[in-house]
Amino acid sequence: MKKLQGNAVIGQSGGPTAAINSSLAGVYKAASEAECIKTVFGMINGFEGFLAERLVDLGEYLKTDEDISLLRQTPASYLGSCRLKLPKAEDNEELYQEAFNLFKKYDIRYFFYIGGNDSMDTVMKLSSYAKKTDYEIRFIGVPKTVDNDLLETDHTPGFGSAAKYIAATVREVAQDARAYFLNSVSVIEIMGRNAGWLTASAALARLTENDGPDLIYLPECEFSFDKYIEDLKNVFKRKKNIVVAVSEGVKTSDGKYVCEAVASGKEDAFGHKYLGGTAQVLADYAGNKLCCKTRGIELNIPQRCAAHLLSKTDIDEAFENGKAAVGFALDGVTGAMIAYERMSDEPYKAGFAPKDISKIANGEKTIPKSWINKDENDVTEEFISYARPLILGEVTLKMENGLPKHLVLPREHF
Amino acid sequence: MKKLQGNAVIGQSGGPTAAINSSLAGVYKAASEAECIKTVFGMINGFEGFLAERLVDLGEYLKTDEDISLLRQTPASYLGSCRLKLPKAEDNEELYQEAFNLFKKYDIRYFFYIGGNDSMDTVMKLSSYAKKTDYEIRFIGVPKTVDNDLLETDHTPGFGSAAKYIAATVREVAQDARAYFLNSVSVIEIMGRNAGWLTASAALARLTENDGPDLIYLPECEFSFDKYIEDLKNVFKRKKNIVVAVSEGVKTSDGKYVCEAVASGKEDAFGHKYLGGTAQVLADYAGNKLCCKTRGIELNIPQRCAAHLLSKTDIDEAFENGKAAVGFALDGVTGAMIAYERMSDEPYKAGFAPKDISKIANGEKTIPKSWINKDENDVTEEFISYARPLILGEVTLKMENGLPKHLVLPREHF
Numbered sequence: 001m002k003k004l005q006g007n008a009v010i011g012q013s014g015g016p017t018a019a020i021n022s023s024l025a026g027v028y029k030a031a032s033e034a035e036c037i038k039t040v041f042g043m044i045n046g047f048e049g050f051l052a053e054r055l056v057d058l059g060e061y062l063k064t065d066e067d068i069s070l071l072r073q074t075p076a077s078y079l080g081s082c083r084l085k086l087p088k089a090e091d092n093e094e095l096y097q098e099a100f101n102l103f104k105k106y107d108i109r110y111f112f113y114i115g116g117n118d119s120m121d122t123v124m125k126l127s128s129y130a131k132k133t134d135y136e137i138r139f140i141g142v143p144k145t146v147d148n149d150l151l152e153t154d155h156t157p158g159f160g161s162a163a164k165y166i167a168a169t170v171r172e173v174a175q176d177a178r179a180y181f182l183n184s185v186s187v188i189e190i191m192g193r194n195a196g197w198l199t200a201s202a203a204l205a206r207l208t209e210n211d212g213p214d215l216i217y218l219p220e221c222e223f224s225f226d227k228y229i230e231d232l233k234n235v236f237k238r239k240k241n242i243v244v245a246v247s248e249g250v251k252t253s254d255g256k257y258v259c260e261a262v263a264s265g266k267e268d269a270f271g272h273k274y275l276g277g278t279a280q281v282l283a284d285y286a287g288n289k290l291c292c293k294t295r296g297i298e299l300n301i302p303q304r305c306a307a308h309l310l311s312k313t314d315i316d317e318a319f320e321n322g323k324a325a326v327g328f329a330l331d332g333v334t335g336a337m338i339a340y341e342r343m344s345d346e347p348y349k350a351g352f353a354p355k356d357i358s359k360i361a362n363g364e365k366t367i368p369k370s371w372i373n374k375d376e377n378d379v380t381e382e383f384i385s386y387a388r389p390l391i392l393g394e395v396t397l398k399m400e401n402g403l404p405k406h407l408v409l410p411r412e413h414f
Numbered sequence: 415m416k417k418l419q420g421n422a423v424i425g426q427s428g429g430p431t432a433a434i435n436s437s438l439a440g441v442y443k444a445a446s447e448a449e450c451i452k453t454v455f456g457m458i459n460g461f462e463g464f465l466a467e468r469l470v471d472l473g474e475y476l477k478t479d480e481d482i483s484l485l486r487q488t489p490a491s492y493l494g495s496c497r498l499k500l501p502k503a504e505d506n507e508e509l510y511q512e513a514f515n516l517f518k519k520y521d522i523r524y525f526f527y528i529g530g531n532d533s534m535d536t537v538m539k540l541s542s543y544a545k546k547t548d549y550e551i552r553f554i555g556v557p558k559t560v561d562n563d564l565l566e567t568d569h570t571p572g573f574g575s576a577a578k579y580i581a582a583t584v585r586e587v588a589q590d591a592r593a594y595f596l597n598s599v600s601v602i603e604i605m606g607r608n609a610g611w612l613t614a615s616a617a618l619a620r621l622t623e624n625d626g627p628d629l630i631y632l633p634e635c636e637f638s639f640d641k642y643i644e645d646l647k648n649v650f651k652r653k654k655n656i657v658v659a660v661s662e663g664v665k666t667s668d669g670k671y672v673c674e675a676v677a678s679g680k681e682d683a684f685g686h687k688y689l690g691g692t693a694q695v696l697a698d699y700a701g702n703k704l705c706c707k708t709r710g711i712e713l714n715i716p717q718r719c720a721a722h723l724l725s726k727t728d729i730d731e732a733f734e735n736g737k738a739a740v741g742f743a744l745d746g747v748t749g750a751m752i753a754y755e756r757m758s759d760e761p762y763k764a765g766f767a768p769k770d771i772s773k774i775a776n777g778e779k780t781i782p783k784s785w786i787n788k789d790e791n792d793v794t795e796e797f798i799s800y801a802r803p804l805i806l807g808e809v810t811l812k813m814e815n816g817l818p819k820h821l822v823l824p825r826e827h828f
Contacts, residue, residue, distance in 0.1 A: 016593045045595040076589035083594070168722045168817050175490035175820060176719040178828065179430045180497070181459040186715070204815070207822060240828065297714045301600070305590040308582045308723045311816065391816035401618070402725065402805035403582050406589060408621060414592065414654065 001332025003036040004136055006109030008326075010058070011043035011050060012144075013115035013122065014083070016076035017158030018165075018307040019318040020114055020144045021407075024078055025071045026322020027112045027142060028058050034330060041106065044413050046082030047113070047122055051099060055106065056413060070407035072315055073397050075307035078409055086122050089129045096129045109137050110329050114322075116145035116156075120337055121361040127335035138329045141337035141357055142322055146304045148197035151363040152355040153339035157321055158304075160314030160390035163201035165306040166190060166299065167391060170205035170245060173297060174212035177241040183292040185232060185242045188213070189279030190299055193249035195366045196220050198303070200379045201387050202245035212243030219249035220366050221376040223258055228282065229289050231377050236290075248278050248298075258282065308404050312393025317350070324352040348389030415746025417450040418550055420523035422740075424472070425457040425464060426558075427529035427536065428497070430490035431572030432579075432721040433732040434528055434558045435821075438492055439485045440736020441526045441556060442472055448744060455520060458827050460496030461527070461536055465513065469520065470827060484821035486729055487811050489721035492823055500536050503543045510543045523551050524743050528736075530559035530570075534751055535775040541749035552743045555751035555771055556736055560718045562611035565777040566769040567753035571735055572718075574728030574804035577615035579720040580604060580713060581805060584619035584659060587711060588626035591655040597706040599646060599656045602627070603693035604713055607663035609780045610634050612717070614793045615801050616659035626657030633663035634780050635790040637672055642696065643703050645791050650704075662692050662712075672696065722818050726807025731764070738766040762803030 008031045012020055024042075031040045042058045043050035056079075062068060071078060089096045103111070113123050120141045127139035143150050148159035170188055177186045190199040196218030203216060214235045217223055235242045250258050258278045280296035287294040317340065325338045336354035343349040371383040397404045422445045426434055438456075445454045456472045457464035470493075476482060485492060503510045517525070527537050534555045541553035557564050562573035584602055591600045604613040610632030617630060628649045631637055649656050664672050672692045694710035701708035731754070739752045750768035757763040785797040811818045 016590050049595065074589065075586050077593040080595060081593040164816055169716050169720065171817060171820065172489050172719040172721055173715055175488065175822075176430050176715055179491045179495040181463065181494060181828065204817065207820060210825065211822075239825065295715060297716070298712065299716075300711045301587055301590055301709060302583050302711070302713075305586045306583065307586055388815060393816070394813060399808060401802060402578055402807070403585060403618065406585065406621060408589075408592075408625075411624065411653065414595065 003330050004109035005036045006107040007039045007041060008037045008110035008112065009041040009043055009050065009108045010112045011046045012077040012079045012081050013046040013113060013119035014081060014145065016081060016305055017144055017146050018075045018161040018305065018310055019158040019314050021074045021078045022072040022315045022318035023114045023142050023144060023157055023322040025068050026319035027325055028062055029068060030323040030326035031110065032059060034326060037110065042079045045080040046084060048082035048084040049080065050102065053102065061409060067407060070398060070405055072319060073307060073310065073395060073404060074406040075305040078407065080414055085118060086125045089125060100133055100135055103137055104135060111137060111139045112142055112325055114142040114144045117150060117360065117362055117364060120357055124335065124357045124361040127357065138334035140325045140329045140333065142325045143337055143339065146198060147192055147195055149195035149364045151360050151365050154342040154350060155340055155390055157314060157318035159197060160311035162198055162303055163204065163387060164311045164391035165309050166198055166201050166303055167204035168309055169299065170202040170213055170243065174205065174243045177212065177243055183236060183240050185244060185283060185286040185292055185294045186297060187244045187246055187279045187282045188297045188299060189246055189248050189277055191303055192219060192247045194219055194364055196247045197367060199245050199247040200367060200383055203379050203384060204387060204391060210239065213245040214242045215244045215377045216379060217246040217250050217377060218367060218372060219247045219251065220372060222253050223250040224252065225285060232286055232290060244282065246278055246282060250278060308397065310395040311391045312395050313390055315395050321352060328354045345385045345389060417744050418523035419450045420521040421453045421455060422451045422524035422526065423455040423457055423464065423522045424526045425460045426491040426493045426495050427460040427527060427533035428495060428559065430495060430719055431558055431560050432489045432575040432719065432724055433572040433728050435488045435492045436486040436729045436732035437528045437556050437558060437571055437736040439482050440733035441739055442476055443482060444737040444740035445524065446473060448740060451524065456493045459494040460498060462496035462498040463494065464516065467516065475823060481821060484812060484819055486733060487721060487724065487809060487818060488820040489719040492821065494828055499532060500539045503539060514547055514549055517551055518549060525551060525553045526556055526739055528556040528558045531564060531774065531776055531778060534771055538749065538771040538775040541771065552748035554739045554743045554747065556739045557751055557753065560612060561606055561609055563609035563778045565774050565779050568756040568764060569754055569804055571728060571732035573611060574725035576612055576717055577618065577801060578725045578805035579723050580612055580615055580717055581618035582723055583713065584616040584627055584657065588619065588657045591626065591657055597650060597654050599658060599697060599700040599706055599708045600711060601658045601660055601693045601697045602711045602713060603660055603662050603691055605717055606633060606661045608633050608778055610661045611781060613659050613661040614781060614797055617793050617798060618801060618805060624653065627659040628656045629658045629791045630793060631660040631664050631791060632781060632786060633661045633665065634786060636667050637664040638666065639699060646700055646704060658696065660692055660696055664692060722811065724809040725805045726809050727804055729809050735766060742768045759799045759803060
């Protein structure tokens with residue numbers, strides 16, 4: 001397939017991660033080195049910003065290897081993000097025409113979009129629409145999400161670093177929980193509404209078999225308050241300080257989120273009013289039922305943007321994935337996402353392959369049931385073998401005044 | 415003063431930190447190398463455990479340089495902690511006699527207690543009581559607290575690492591907040607009920623003058639909801655994404671904590687019911703008044719036990735402080751805490767000095783008003799000059815399977 005002569009544009013979309021800028025760095029690096037690509041544009045705030053012609057010439061900002069290196073260790077979205085869901089072309093011909101007029105205006109022949117399943121929907125719709133036009137342009141999706149829930153790929157950039165941060169933090173909280181000589185339950189709430197990958201990665205925190213997290217509750221399984229209390233009682237038989245990892249998305253049998261279920265009236269039956277997030281609900285519930293010290297800890301935003309304990313595997317792979325995206329695009333691929341394909345766990349080895357975007361957009365990959373234990377309160381060794389390689393290796397961060405340095409696009413663009 | 419021949423005992427007390435084990439390593443290292451000290455005992459769960467004769471011979475567990483090195487990077491309390499407040503000797507002669515009988519039984523001549531102001535109270539009471547006995551024993555307090563609120567010392571071990579973690583995390587959250595093209599307020603709640611040192615250290619996160627945190631609310635100043643909204647409006651004039659650092663301990667003019675004040679009825683005036691911690695209260699309040707996206711983020715337990723981004727200055731100093739404690743004890747000092755004395759900010763230089771424990775026990779040091787800006791929503795350059803040296807330097811962590819390794823005392827002791 002012939003290489004198209006023209007410009008490229010890169011956008012970032014969806015929730016920030018610690019690796020999305022490493023993907024950006026990879027795409028930029030390869031695109032800026034491609035002879036057939038003249039200018040590499042960045043869209044400010046994703047496709048929404050593109051439609052408003054908020055574009056920057058990335059060459060003006062990413063000038064040196066030092067810039068690229070700093071970009072790779074900077075969390076969140078260097079270019080800004082958006083949550084735009086493109087409407088169908090059938091009902092919104094005008095919007096698509098407007099977009100393609102802009103592609104022509106800026107002579108854009110390569111379109112790279114770094115994001116999750118919603119963002120892949122944008123890539124899918126634009127690449128489908130392109131077939132109806134006579135304008136030659138290639139659309140490539142570059143995967144990104146801490147949630148690790150994209151179909152057709154072994155894992156996603158951003159997951160490894162988030163999992164490493166979560167596991168390290170859970171290990172630290174477990175140490176903290178040991179400090180006092182009394183029965184305690186520490187409940188740690190982890191991101192993932194429908195897919196429990198991040199919550200499951202808490203299992204990597206264990207120093208020995210008997211170490212926390214002692215119980216792991218995933219959104220792939222139905223949550224029962226009674227079972228939870230039974231589980232806690234069982235763990236208390238062998239240790240005093242219990243650490244529970246729970247997904248923000250766990251639901252009870254009536255299909256309601258744990259915090260909802262409790263807020264809707266169940267509190268009366270418990271004799272208490274439960275407020276706050278899932279961690280606090282479960283902490284309060286355990287305290288009430290088992291008369292022990294409890295703590296609810298929501299890992300919150302830092303788990304997706306923490307970049308001071310990066311997985312080298314993740315950050316390097318994200319960079320290479322971005323570069324591979326350009327390579328495939330130059331070779332004629334369009335309407336595809338660049339997936340990871342794992343060859344082996346130990347030693348860990350993975351490669352890249354373009355996958356049909358229509359099989360990925362809007363889909364969601366959850367943890368296989370066979371990787372969850374029978375009691376539905378832990379993961380199996382299969383999960384550990386899968387996840388461990390993804391958190392390996394440390395990035396030596398460039399520091400300034402005691403803190404990791406970040407590369408920031410001047411504020412006037414936002 | 416003559417060196418006493420006999421044994422030493424070390425305890426840890428109060429809330430865990432990332433540096434308390436480095437202090438323990440320092441005390442152990444120097445004590446185990448002192449010729450006049452035979453055995454170095456560790457009390458399990460502080461003085462409470464000591465009274466129950468829960469002692470370990472630390473020499474059995476800290477055998478190699480590798481053990482010491484791992485102990486230095488392990489967060490929380492290796493020996494476990496307690497929250498025991500010793501009653502006065504006048505009313506509890508028996509308890510004190512029991513303690514001194516145990517000192518005699520184990521031939522303990524050196525007593526090291528690593529902790530905060532409550533723990534220094536224990537050191538004070540025991541050393542006072544010792545004067546009434548004919549048993550020769552020396553009591554030394556080794557400072558520890560993330561809160562940095564101990565009197566008579568420039569700063570405290572544990573503060574630097576917590577401040578570094580907090581500043582790094584606030585910088586990351588500020589990056590995350592920039593991602594979307596809309597007005598937003600991210601409120602980050604930081605530890606410190608009465609002293610705002612940790613909250614103030616969020617100021618170290620700024621990359622440029624215009625970077626977050628944009629507003630800092632300390633417990634040293636009265637909090638006003640109206641002023642808060644005015645402050646936010648002012649910041650919105652120059653940027654879209656506001657990051658607020660707030661101490662968990664901020665109080666309104668009626669002396670109530672922000673969350674209490676709101677829960678107690680003020681919610682009706684706001685037309686909303688505010689629940690949860692201070693961050694969530696302020697996030698919800700801003701969202702309601704200014705119709706913008708908001709997020710409440712409680713840094714919670716990880717800010718005191720995070721040990722994957724340690725301040726080398728802090729961890730090295732804690733170790734040296736522990737060693738110095740032994741040196742002073744051998745020289746005859748008792749009833750003292752080993753304080754830091756700063757000689758200069760740049761280059762940073764500090765030394766150690768024993769300080770009368772009675773001036774420290776139960777006291778509390780807050781941020782000087784002159785280090786808080788006129789608007790009471792930020793700190794001044796004086797604070798930055800004070801705090802920055804304490805977060806400098808990185809500890810190269812020993813890793814295993816992608817995570818920082820920890821040294822753990824076998825569970826049978828707990």
